[in-house]
Amino acid sequence: MLEFFSLVLISVFLSVNALGNLPLFISMLAKFKKKERKTVIRKSFVIAFVCFLLFSFFGKYIFEFMHIKFYSFYIAGGILLSIIALEMLLGKRVETKISEKEEKLLKERETEMENIAITPIAIPMLTGPGAITMGLMLFGSIQFNGFGTALQLIEFLTGTTLAYGFSFIIITKSDFIRRVVGKMGLKVMSRIMGLLLLSIGVQFVVNGVIEIIATL
Secondary structure: OOHHHHHHHHHHHHHHOHHHHHHHHHHHHOOOOHHHHHHHHHHHHHHHHHHHHHHHHHHHHHHHHOOOOHHHHHHHHHHHHHHHHHHHHHOOOOOOOOOOOHHHHHHHHHHHHHHHHHHHHHHHHHOOHHHHHHHHHHHHOOOOOOHHHHHHHHHHHHHHHHHHHHHHHHHHOHHHHHHHHHHHHHHHHHHHHHHHHHHHHHHHHHHHHHHHHHHO
């Protein structure tokens, strides 16, 4: 009875990959204050969770309506991840131009928080091509036949909610991990995760290209 629930919970949790992305979150949110980090993380997870459900339920129809092949999403996500990874490897980030006026500085900082919450944290770090693909496959496996359908839908929603909930808890503990690991440790983790993220980004692009070739 709980097989599908367990499958959803484990699969979605692994697809979100909060543990693997933890150094990325620590690195990207380091310049924000504690209260600002909480705000960014909360908004990111809400956006990521909603997008995951939307793509799971309607992804197939969205792609068909817009005549978008899924390999295009893979390639776009891979390129974006690769850019972020290169910035991490080089120890640089693209900064917003600083104004001399305090009011403008605050506005730009709020805008930056909004932007980073959406991209790249929510999309594609939390809900990327891998998580979306998983959602599409899991939702597509539901057998629409009366009572069994309602039960599986409940299991899908519950498993997904718990997976994102556990991931949220892990990310919110980043401050504790920062204190344990230290500044030098974070730099080392950032470089290592940058290299791994670059590999993942390249692999997404490769997967997209392979799918394109397969359709020829």
